[in-house]
Amino acid sequence: MDPIILVLILVSAIIGGILASLGVHLLPVGGAPAAMATATGVATGCVMLMTGSAVTGLFTASAVASFWEFEHANIALVALSGGVGAMLMIGWTMLIANLLYVFGAGIVPVSGRVAVDPITKESQTEYKTPRTDGHGMPNVSYISGMIGGFVGGFGGALIYVTLENYAHFSPATAGIVAIGIFIANAILAAYNIGGTIEGFHDPKFKERIGVGLFAAFVVSLLCGILVVVAVEIFPSLGLGGAL
Amino acid sequence: MEPIVMVFAWTMVVIVLAFIACLFEDLESDEGSQSNPNSQVQLAPEMGYIHRYYNKAISGEGLSYALACTIAGTVAWAMLSTGITPLIAIPFGAGIGSLVHMIRATIPHLGRESAHKRFEQPIYLDVFFGHLVPIATHNFMAVVCITAIAYIQSPSGPLAAITGLPVAANNPFPLPLLCFIWGITVGAIGSSTGDIHYGTERLFQDRPFGEGRRVVYHGQICRYADCGIRTSKDVVAFCAKYGGPATGLTFGLIVLFENWRTLIGMMAGGLTGGSWSPGVAAGVGIVIGLIIAVALTVGNLYLVKWARKKFGPFVGE
Numbered sequence: 349m350d351p352i353i354l355v356l357i358l359v360s361a362i363i364g365g366i367l368a369s370l371g372v373h374l375l376p377v378g379g380a381p382a383a384m385a386t387a388t389g390v391a392t393g394c395v396m397l398m399t400g401s402a403v404t405g406l407f408t409a410s411a412v413a414s415f416w417e418f419e420h421a422n423i424a425l426v427a428l429s430g431g432v433g434a435m436l437m438i439g440w441t442m443l444i445a446n447l448l449y450v451f452g453a454g455i456v457p458v459s460g461r462v463a464v465d466p467i468t469k470e471s472q473t474e475y476k477t478p479r480t481d482g483h484g485m486p487n488v489s490y491i492s493g494m495i496g497g498f499v500g501g502f503g504g505a506l507i508y509v510t511l512e513n514y515a516h517f518s519p520a521t522a523g524i525v526a527i528g529i530f531i532a533n534a535i536l537a538a539y540n541i542g543g544t545i546e547g548f549h550d551p552k553f554k555e556r557i558g559v560g561l562f563a564a565f566v567v568s569l570l571c572g573i574l575v576v577v578a579v580e581i582f583p584s585l586g587l588g589g590a591l
Numbered sequence: 592m593e594p595i596v597m598v599f600a601w602t603m604v605v606i607v608l609a610f611i612a613c614l615f616e617d618l619e620s621d622e623g624s625q626s627n628p629n630s631q632v633q634l635a636p637e638m639g640y641i642h643r644y645y646n647k648a649i650s651g652e653g654l655s656y657a658l659a660c661t662i663a664g665t666v667a668w669a670m671l672s673t674g675i676t677p678l679i680a681i682p683f684g685a686g687i688g689s690l691v692h693m694i695r696a697t698i699p700h701l702g703r704e705s706a707h708k709r710f711e712q713p714i715y716l717d718v719f720f721g722h723l724v725p726i727a728t729h730n731f732m733a734v735v736c737i738t739a740i741a742y743i744q745s746p747s748g749p750l751a752a753i754t755g756l757p758v759a760a761n762n763p764f765p766l767p768l769l770c771f772i773w774g775i776t777v778g779a780i781g782s783s784t785g786d787i788h789y790g791t792e793r794l795f796q797d798r799p800f801g802e803g804r805r806v807v808y809h810g811q812i813c814r815y816a817d818c819g820i821r822t823s824k825d826v827v828a829f830c831a832k833y834g835g836p837a838t839g840l841t842f843g844l845i846v847l848f849e850n851w852r853t854l855i856g857m858m859a860g861g862l863t864g865g866s867w868s869p870g871v872a873a874g875v876g877i878v879i880g881l882i883i884a885v886a887l888t889v890g891n892l893y894l895v896k897w898a899r900k901k902f903g904p905f906v907g908e
Contacts, residue, residue, distance in 0.1 A: 383627035383790030385803035391627050391790065392782040396653040400779025403772040407762065408849055412876065414763045415860070415869035425873040429853075432880035437776070437845050439887040441783045444841040446891060448787040450898045452833050454801030455791070456905075457895050468892070474904040477803035490891045494884060519763035523772075 349580060353514045357579065358572040364507035364526070365533045365568025369560050371500025372398045372537035375438070376489035376547045381481065385453060387544045388460050388482030388489060390445060394538035394545075395531065397438070398500050402530055405434030405501030406508055410519055413509050420513045423506070430505020431498040438497030442485045449484040457484025461550050467491060481544065492547025504530045515579045529571045533564045594755040595863050601750050602850045605740050609846040612736035614839030616656060616777050617785030619729035621793075621830045622722060623647035623696055624823050625655065626782045628790030633703065634810035636710035642814050643715055645722040645823040646703045649695045653778030657771050659730060660737045663688030664770025667738050668747075671766070677742055685735035692734075693727040718822055725824065737777060740846075741769035757867035758857070780842050788834025793826050801902065852879040 375397055378389030390397055409430030413421040449455045458472045459465065460482025465472060467488045476482055485493070504526055511522040540560040545552050619625075623645050624632045632644045649655045667684030671677060697719075704714045742748045744762045751761035762769060795804050797813045816825045853876050854862075860872025 380627040380630045383786040384631065384795070384809070385787070385791040386806060386809070390783045391786045392653075392779060393651055396651045396775075396779045396782060400653055400776045400783075404776050404845060404849065407764070407769075407772055408853060408876075410764055411762050411853055412873045415758055415857075415872050417758065422870060422873065425870065425877065428877050429873055429880075432877050432884065433849055435884050436848055436880055436887075437780075439884055440841050440845050440848075441780055443887055443891050443894070444837055444844075445784045445787060446894055448784060448834065448837055449791070450894060452788045452837075453791040454902065455803060456898045456902050468895075470895075470899065475899060475902075477805065477905055478908065479805040479807060480803035483803040484895075485891070487892055487895055491888060494888060520765050520768050523764055523768055 354576050354580065357510055357515055358569075358576055360506055360510035361529055361572030361575060362565060362568045364503040365529055365571065366561055366564045367499050367503025367506070368398070368402070368530045368533040369537040369564030370557075371402075371496045371498075371503065372534050373541065373545065373553060373557055373560055374492050374496025374499065374548055376442070376485055376493050376545065377541070378544050381544065382483070385449060385455050385477075385483035386480045388458070388484065388486065388546050389544055390442060390485070390493070394541060395534045397441075398496075398534045399527070399531055401434040401437040401441075401497045402430075402500050402504040403527060404437040405430035405432070406504050406523060406526060408433035409505035409508055410523060413512060414519070421509055423509050423513070426509040427502050427506040430508070431502030434501020434504070435494050435498040438493050442490055442493050446485050446490075455483050457486045458482050459486045459489065459546055459549070461546050462488075466549050482546070488549050489547045492549065496547075500530075511575070515575070525575060529568060532567055532571060536560070536563050536567055594753050594760075595858070597753050598750065598756075598760045598854065601743055602854065605743055605850065606843055606847045608736040608740050610839040610843035612733045612740070612773075612839075613777050613780055613842030614835045615729050615732035615736070616652070616781040617838035618827050618831055618835045619726060619733060620652055620781055620785065621789050621826045621834070622729055622823055623700075623726045624826070625649060626652045627786045628794055631790065631794050631810060631812050635812050636707040636712035638810035639710075640810060640812055640814060641710075641712055642812060643718050643820050643822045644812075644826075645718060645726075646700050647696045647726070648703065649699050651778065652782040653775045655692070655695070656733070656737075656778035656781075657774035659688040659692045659734050660741075660770040660774030660777075661767055662691055663734045663738045664741055664767040667742065668766040671742075671747060681738045681742055682735055685731055685738050688734045688738075689727045689731040692730045693723055696723065696726050722823055725827070733777065737773045738770055740773055741766050745769055756862060758862070758869075776845075777842055780845070781838050784841050785830065785834045785838035788830050788837070789826060793829050799907070802905065802907070848880075848883055852876045852883065855879055
């Protein structure tokens with residue numbers, strides 16, 4: 349295969365992987381404590397939430413990529429479709445979760461890590477239940493989550509469309525490889541976060557994002573090399589077999 | 592009938608199925624106490640709170656449902672490829688997926704409750720046997736709906752059979768992969784939203800309403816029902832009134848707006864007449880999606896503002 353194409357596949361795997369890691373760091377993830385309104389964020393794990401939103405984006409991206417039947421799909425438009433799809437998934441989830449906190453448990457969404465919401469300038473401390481780490485999704489966490497969903501979905505869809513267009517993988521194989529690279533990066537980011545994070549305003553974000561992105565670069569590079577080797581040595585691999 | 596009308600009609604079917612799927616997914620996780628709030632059921636015996644909840648922590652809901660749905664989708668796909676009608680293949684596949692789920696629900700409960708022997712937590716056999724069938728039936732409802740959604744959207748489904756459009760209306764992914772995608776998504780949503788009503792409210796119903804559950808309360812779960820001792824079946828009856836439908840609504844709205852914006856984009860790109868322009872179709876879909884995202888953010892701003900005004904600052908110790 350043309351070396352330029354191989355480099356393109358490698359670069360898209362690296363960029364997609366790094367964006368996936370950045371997306372996970374931006375999500376407000378409260379894990380198990382959030383299910384008891386003991387911590388701010390969405391009441392599930394980083395990997396679960398990010399993968400759920402990214403595959404929703406991938407679903408839309410794959411449909412959009414199939415618009416171009418006899419030519420290469422527009423990479424930017426397909427990746428943007430994936431990003432917007434993931435953003436909507438995370439947006440609806442956070443909004444209805446907040447509805448459950450407010451109307452199901454009578455709780456005001458507040459941050460536990462900052463005294464004032466950096467975007468709306470609303471004070472947080474006096475609304476927080478003592479001996480908790482915040483609860484619900486305050487506006488800054490919501491906006492951070494929307495950006496995180498967009499960035500992660502964009503990364504996943506970017507890997508998918510490059511593999512489908514230039515490595516000539518079948519949609520199913522391209523989808524599985526994209527999800528694989530994505531989940532590897534999401535798990536690494538979850539280990540880096542180590543528990544809960546509220547979004548870009550959380551002091552943890554600034555502390556750990558550098559290491560997280562570097563680790564994502566290394567893992568994505570390895571994944572990219574594996575894909576390039578597979579494409580070069582087994583050209584029929586991407587045809588998808590029975591799928 | 593016009594092809595575009597058929598596309599919208601099948602999309603409506605998908606949205607209704609999505610609502611039912613996620614509703615039952617959340618109720619199943621309440622029935623067996625899976626996912627995040629189960630940390631409290633797990634902790635309770637260590638705090639001296641002997642309980643009659645079902646203790647099923649197989650894995651995160653996303654992974655658990657991805658597996659159940661993928662098994663169902665693979666079985667259904669294999670049956671469909673031999674020419675069996677979808678009306679038999681889809682429920683049969685979902686049945687196999689639910690049976691595997693029931694096996695996975697059995698082992699964690701017995702294993703975890705046995706491990707709690709040191710805290711004098713017994714294994715109640717009536718709780719064990721009484722919850723297995725409801726777990727399987729709730730799971731079946733979720734999995735059969737997800738498999739049906741995946742079938743409708745797959746290249747072998749009814750959307751692909753609609754002719755007369757410049758571009759195929761179906762998704763290019765095969766049935767098992769679509770089952771995997773929707774399985775992970777439905778689990779992630781059920782875990783993110785439905786758990787709140789169970790974990791924050793139902794498990795701590797004897798604590799003051801309107802405050803986050805403090806760390807000191809953890810493990811001290813509410814063990815008494817309206818009449819007698821509470822089991823996980825009482826949790827389902829409670830969460831079916833708000834947490835379950837809200838979770839179903841989340842997935843239904845996601846599927847609705849994802850499909851709607853894509854279809855509107857396709858119509859703008861010439862799906863119903865004129866020359867087909869994939870760039871315009873994709874672009875319009877993206878712009879509509881961004882407008883919805885802005886509307887959601889404004890909605891959250893309003894909700895937080897309303898809650899702060901209505902409830903006021905925290906009162907109490």
